[in-house]
Amino acid sequence: MTERFNGVGPIVYEALLTWAPAGLAGLALGAFFFGGLYWTVRRGLVSTRPARWFLASLAVRLGVTLYGFYLVAGDQWPRLLACLVGFLIARVAVTWLTRRPRSADVVPVEAAPEEATPAQEVRHAPEP
Numbered sequence: 852m853t854e855r856f857n858g859v860g861p862i863v864y865e866a867l868l869t870w871a872p873a874g875l876a877g878l879a880l881g882a883f884f885f886g887g888l889y890w891t892v893r894r895g896l897v898s899t900r901p902a903r904w905f906l907a908s909l910a911v912r913l914g915v916t917l918y919g920f921y922l923v924a925g926d927q928w929p930r931l932l933a934c935l936v937g938f939l940i941a942r943v944a945v946t947w948l949t950r951r952p953r954s955a956d957v958v959p960v961e962a963a964p965e966e967a968t969p970a971q972e973v974r975h976a977p978e979p
Contacts (some may be wrong), residue, residue, distance in 0.1 A: 868873020873923050873930040880919045884938070887912045887943035 891908035895901040916938075924931035 869927070869930060873933035874937040875968050876919065876923045877934035878941045879937075880916050880923075880934070881938035881941025882945060885914045885942050886944040889945065889949050
């Protein structure tokens with residue numbers, strides 16, 4: 852049966868067995884990183900101490916992701932590349948899944964009252 856592939860079969864199988872798991876690991880790491888970022892932004896916006904949320908989340912997400920890349924890659928750059936491709940695909944997927952619906956972007960003209968005026972700027976420093 853390998854004669855049918857002219858020697859390409861084992862190479863393809865080896866690539867699938869080494870790169871596919873690395874790509875799936877990259878997808879998981881990307882989902883963790885960017886999903887965690889989405890969750891952190893939502894929690895941080897309503898928190899009384901958002902800086903703690905953002906710094907702690909960055910440290911955890913970055914640490915787990917870098918350690919995951921280190922474990923997946925080992926000493927092989929093709930596995931690192933496959934992991935990175937999976938990570939970037941996860942970024943696109945999480946961005947697409949967490950986008951706002953189109954109807955929320957459009958405000959009908961009838962909904963805005965005519966007498967609405969922009970808020971006055973608050974002056975923080977006294978003028979001389």
